[in-house]
Amino acid sequence: MKRVGVGRQLAVCAAMSCLALIVIAFLHKPPYAASLAAGLPLHYQMGIGLGFGCCYWAASQIGYRFAANSESTRSTIESYSRLNLDGWNPLWISLAAGFGEELLFRGALQPLIGIWITSALFVLAHTKAYRFNGLNKRVAIQAAGIFTVSVIFGFVAEYIGLVAAMLIHALTDVVGLYTIKTAARRG
Template sequence: MSHARKIGLRRQFATCAAFSGLAALIIFCFHQPPYLASLLAGLPLYYQAAIGLGVGCLYWAATQIGYRYAANANTTKSTVESYGRLDLSGRNPIWISLAAGFGEELLFRGALQPLAGIWLTSAIFVIAHTRAYRFNGLNMRVLTQACGVFAVSMGLGLIAMYVGLVAAIIIHASVDTVGLYMVKGEIRKLQPQS
């Protein structure tokens, strides 16, 4: 693991603020009022929260099982390396996940998807994650991860469309929290014991 300076919370929150600001601009310029009502559309909020948390728990269980079989896969190693650049100390995985879940879902599902549709929005979502996942060429690892990010985006898009944006935000934050804590655990295993 590299000893380069970690990407901190300030940068993560700045990205969330930029995404949220861009989302607000798009919503105010291209969506019809009432803005808040359209963002909160869908199932009642308590159903959205329950579905979001339920899917998050299912993802945690699937991750625990899947990781046993994919721990040494190139995509897994690459994901750990990519997200290992973040400052995952303390409760940072939770804060990073909440920021990403809110900012990205507000922009991609709340602002862009109603205008561009689910397919184009998911393609833009993949492009937005190019740097995070180090999509730096066309090989099997990049293709596998890009398809995975696209599929996750499609799933979040469908959740936002049929359940509601709040559920998509909770699912996104839950998935990221689980993933970042797994990365944090892997980094801890790689560090020399003192």
């Protein structure tokens, strides 16, 4: 199986960031920086982001123990095992996705089309990663999970701030990718 390199992942996230900046420049009203920096003060956003990240880590460890053999879990592990998760790659991929995806979906698109449509687009953006080909129980469960997480990111960005959403997204991905890395090694 050919593994997807970290460079490709970083390039995709960089392209998302560029697209986000283009959307913001052409479709948002100035001042642009003020709209991106809206929300609670930065130190609160960072604290809330870290708190959510720690809670997610605990919940994912418990959830994985109970659902390690489910079809959705096995499929997610198989899908993400295609990534090169050697060394620090899960961290770099997670930071890039947290920043790039949140800048595009929450910073650029959400103010224009709302949380719900943005979350639907977020699911569509993840169809290749999760191998959503056809509609079955596994696809429905995973798509519903991604949609729910996206809605949460949307509310966090709206009511707490974009930096908090970026941090929560990055920490969620770090936890997920290191869990997948460990599971793939075991099995």
